[in-house]
Each structure stands twice: as structure tokens, then as C-alpha cells.
Amino acid sequence: MLTKIKMPLPDIMNAALALDDSILDGDQVENLIKFCPTEEDVELLKNYTGDKESLGKCEQFFLELMKVPRVEAKLKVFCFKLQFNNQRADIRKSLYTVDSACEEIRNSNKLKEIMKKILSLGNTLNRGTARGAAVGFRLDSLLKLTDTRATNNKTTLMHYLCKVLDSRSSHLMDFHKDFISLEAASKIQLKALADEQRGVVKGLEKLETELIASENDGIVSEVFCKRLKDFTVAAGAEVRSLTALYTAVENNADGLALYFGEDPAGCPFEQVITTLLNFVRMFRRAHEENCKLAALEKKNTLKDADTDGPKSANSINKHGR
Incomplete structure (x- = not known):
């Protein structure tokens, strides 16, 4: 070396x-x-009185360092x-x-609005129970929105949330753009x-x-x-x-x-950031799935309309004759 x-x-x-x-x-x-020479190397070389040129390069290097x-x-x-x-x-x-x-998270008005919508949705679902009329919720509850599923076992509460927001508060759908550093x-x-x-x-x-x-x-x-x-x-x-x-x-x-009303000791920065990042990803995925489903339903509706249209016309022409 x-x-x-x-x-x-x-x-x-x-x-x-x-x-x-x-x-x-x-x-x-x-x-x-x-x-660098060890103590043993130093002890051996400091008492050396012979021709230094006859030493190997390593020993010569040690002598230089020892100066x-x-x-x-x-x-x-x-x-x-x-x-x-x-x-x-x-x-x-x-x-x-x-x-x-x-700063981006705290200053995001869109996130605040979405959190309010989630709280309202939770209170609506829990109306009449001990969990109703809540004034807040734990941060990790955001990740549980995908746990509650409809009878078809495909649609989740996250899908429903995205659908409601898209129809009533579409300006909130791009809230992830507030989080450049997330x-x-x-x-x-x-x-x-x-x-x-x-x-x-x-x-x-x-x-x-x-x-x-x-x-x-x-x-x-x-x-x-x-x-x-x-x-x-x-x-x-x-x-x-x-x-x-x-x-x-x-x-x-x-x-x-x-x-977010959490104790930093029990919910440190890393957990807060990871939870929010996962929520953003789940939210966007659910919205994307909603859009694909809506597009498919629209396509099927148009296909049915196209199929029914010619049949009705043929039937009229046939009877007309």
C-alpha cells in the first residue's frame, strides 16, 4: 500500500x-x-545502529515516522x-x-383540512358509540383507513375518503405536493x-x-x-x-x-415522518384505484349503450317494414 x-x-x-x-x-x-509503528516496532528500531539503507522500505518508513x-x-x-x-x-x-x-407539514393547510375530514368521517361511523364525538385521533390511525373494508372486500375506508374528497373538495387531492422534503x-x-x-x-x-x-x-x-x-x-x-x-x-x-398531539418520547420524529409518508402513498394509491375503477365503469356504460343502440334501431327498422 x-x-x-x-x-x-x-x-x-x-x-x-x-x-x-x-x-x-x-x-x-x-x-x-x-x-504507523507499534510500540514493539519502536523499541526494536530505536536501538538500531546499523546501516539504515540496508533496512527494508517498511522499516525505513517506520524510522521516518518515528522522527x-x-x-x-x-x-x-x-x-x-x-x-x-x-x-x-x-x-x-x-x-x-x-x-x-x-415546517412543510405544519404549514400544510390541505393536510389540516384532510385531518378534519377524517375526524368527521370517524365520528359519523362511530355515532352512538363510546368512540363517537371524538375531538382527535392517534396519528397511527391514518394507516388503519385501509383496514376497514366494504362487503366486496376491495373498497376500503381510504377509497371512500378519497372519493368523498375528490367529489366535494378536489383541491385537497394534491396535498402531497406540500411535502417536498418528506x-x-x-x-x-x-x-x-x-x-x-x-x-x-x-x-x-x-x-x-x-x-x-x-x-x-x-x-x-x-x-x-x-x-x-x-x-x-x-x-x-x-x-x-x-x-x-x-x-x-x-x-x-x-x-x-x-x-399531532403525540408524546415525542413515544412517537419520535422518525415515526411521525414514516406514518405520514405511508399515509400519502396509501392515499394516492387509493385515489388512483378509484380513478381506474371509474374509468372502467364509464367504459362499460358506453359499451352497453353502443350495444343497445344498434339493436333498438334494427328492431324499429324491422318492425317498420
């Missing part, structure tokens, strides 16, 4: 200590980390720096997606996002620790310290901004469950 880096060993280390991403990329730095105090920690710092911008951008993008999904948000796990966020924070802490330690290394870490100090200032500001954003989005995500 070392041979893939086509540079003299001293130049490789100079580039690493300069945190120079124009010379070394993430994969190359990770390979360097894999080839740098805490070389593995420094390489991990470089690796963090190389990954930081992409990692930060990915986390921020995911947070914006979650935030957008929350599907993308359904693929995001806030817990995983929190772990990534904490990983970035811990990475920055390790970076700051190595910076403090490296200031006592002398000239070998002089360039490293200067470059790392500049990066630490910029990265620190980014991490603080990212942490504040995460906190705000997390509160917004919890607020989405509360918006």
Missing part, C-alpha cells in the same frame, strides 16, 4: 505535517495511519481535517431536510445524526488536545502547529454553529410530534 504514494518518504511526512490536502488525500493518510512525536495522533488530525468539510456539509444538509419537512426526511435517523454530530465535536476536542501537545515538540511540529491553529479557529466556529443548528432542529422535530 505504501508504494501507491509515489513520493520520497521525507516528502510524504512534510506534506502530512503541513496538512497539505493538495498532495495527500484521505485514503493515503488512512494508509499512513495503518502503517515525529505522536505521529499517529497527528495523522488522525490530518484525516479529521480532510473529512471535516464533507462531514459538516452532510450533517447540515440532513438537518435542513429535517427542518424543512417539519421522502428525503424519512431516510434520516436523528439518533444517527446525533452520533455524527457528537463525533465531530469529539474530533475537534482531540484536535485541540494535539495542538496543545504539539506546541512543545519544537521545530519538527512548527508548520503543523501553525496550520492546525488556523484550521482549529475556523472549524471551531463551524462546529459551534452546527451544534446550535442541531439543537434547534431537534426541538423542531420534537415539536412535530406535539403538533
Whole structure:
């Protein structure tokens, strides 16, 4: 693996200590980390007094690395720096997606109207029972609209809901267009996002620790310290901004469950989003099936009319003769 880096060993280390991403990329730095000498290797080589040119490339590489105090920690710092911008951008993008999904759902007047229609429909069906005159319903009840079927075992309450809305409130049928970020948000796990966020924070802490330690290394870490100090200032500001954003989005995500009258602890963001996404899909599928059935019925009606028409005319002509 070392041979893939086509540079003299001293130049490789100079580039690493300069945190120079124009010379070394993430994969190359990770390979360097894999080839860092163990404590046993260090003990064997530090007492070596023979001709260094007679050593193998691996041992020569170890000797070059051993010139740098805490070389593995420094390489991990470089690796963090190389990954930081992409990692930060990915986390921020995911947070914006979650935030957008929350806002789109809360601001959808069409969804509010549909929820009212569902509540009204439920109260009508349960009139005269203990479940009648309800003022609300659990969010997961949306997915049960396909469970209640008519005697033909094909038409569901969802089909009926779509039929009623299409005939009386057709402007609500495209409510799914309000949710641009819903599907993308359904693929995001806030817990995983929190772990990534904490990983970035811990990475920055390790970076700051190595910076403090490296200031006592002398000239070998002089360039490293200067470059790392500049990066630490910029990265620190980014991490603080990212942490504040995460906190705000997390509160917004919890607020989405509360918006539907659910406890965020029992109905977390992921469950809310998944439920709504499935409801949208089921609603659209039922509407599509209604449209296909209506088209088929219309076609059969026209076919019957065409069949009956000529027969009546022939009969009249026949009798007329």
C-alpha cells in the first residue's frame, strides 16, 4: 500500500505535517495511519545502529515516522481535517431536510383540512358509540383507513375518503405536493445524526488536545502547529454553529410530534415522518384505484349503450317494414 504514494518518504511526512490536502488525500493518510509503528516496532528500531539503507522500505518508513512525536495522533488530525468539510456539509444538509419537512407539514393547510375530514368521517361511523364525538385521533390511525373494508372486500375506508374528497373538495387531492422534503426526511435517523454530530465535536476536542501537545515538540511540529491553529479557529466556529443548528432542529422535530398531539418520547420524529409518508402513498394509491375503477365503469356504460343502440334501431327498422 505504501508504494501507491509515489513520493520520497521525507516528502510524504512534510506534506502530512503541513496538512497539505493538495498532495495527500484521505485514503493515503488512512494508509499512513495503518502503517504507523507499534510500540514493539519502536523499541526494536530505536536501538538500531546499523546501516539504515540496508533496512527494508517498511522499516525505513517506520524510522521516518518515528522522527515525529505522536505521529499517529497527528495523522488522525490530518484525516479529521480532510473529512471535516464533507462531514459538516452532510450533517447540515440532513438537518435542513429535517427542518424543512417539519415546517412543510405544519404549514400544510390541505393536510389540516384532510385531518378534519377524517375526524368527521370517524365520528359519523362511530355515532352512538363510546368512540363517537371524538375531538382527535392517534396519528397511527391514518394507516388503519385501509383496514376497514366494504362487503366486496376491495373498497376500503381510504377509497371512500378519497372519493368523498375528490367529489366535494378536489383541491385537497394534491396535498402531497406540500411535502417536498418528506421522502428525503424519512431516510434520516436523528439518533444517527446525533452520533455524527457528537463525533465531530469529539474530533475537534482531540484536535485541540494535539495542538496543545504539539506546541512543545519544537521545530519538527512548527508548520503543523501553525496550520492546525488556523484550521482549529475556523472549524471551531463551524462546529459551534452546527451544534446550535442541531439543537434547534431537534426541538423542531420534537415539536412535530406535539403538533399531532403525540408524546415525542413515544412517537419520535422518525415515526411521525414514516406514518405520514405511508399515509400519502396509501392515499394516492387509493385515489388512483378509484380513478381506474371509474374509468372502467364509464367504459362499460358506453359499451352497453353502443350495444343497445344498434339493436333498438334494427328492431324499429324491422318492425317498420
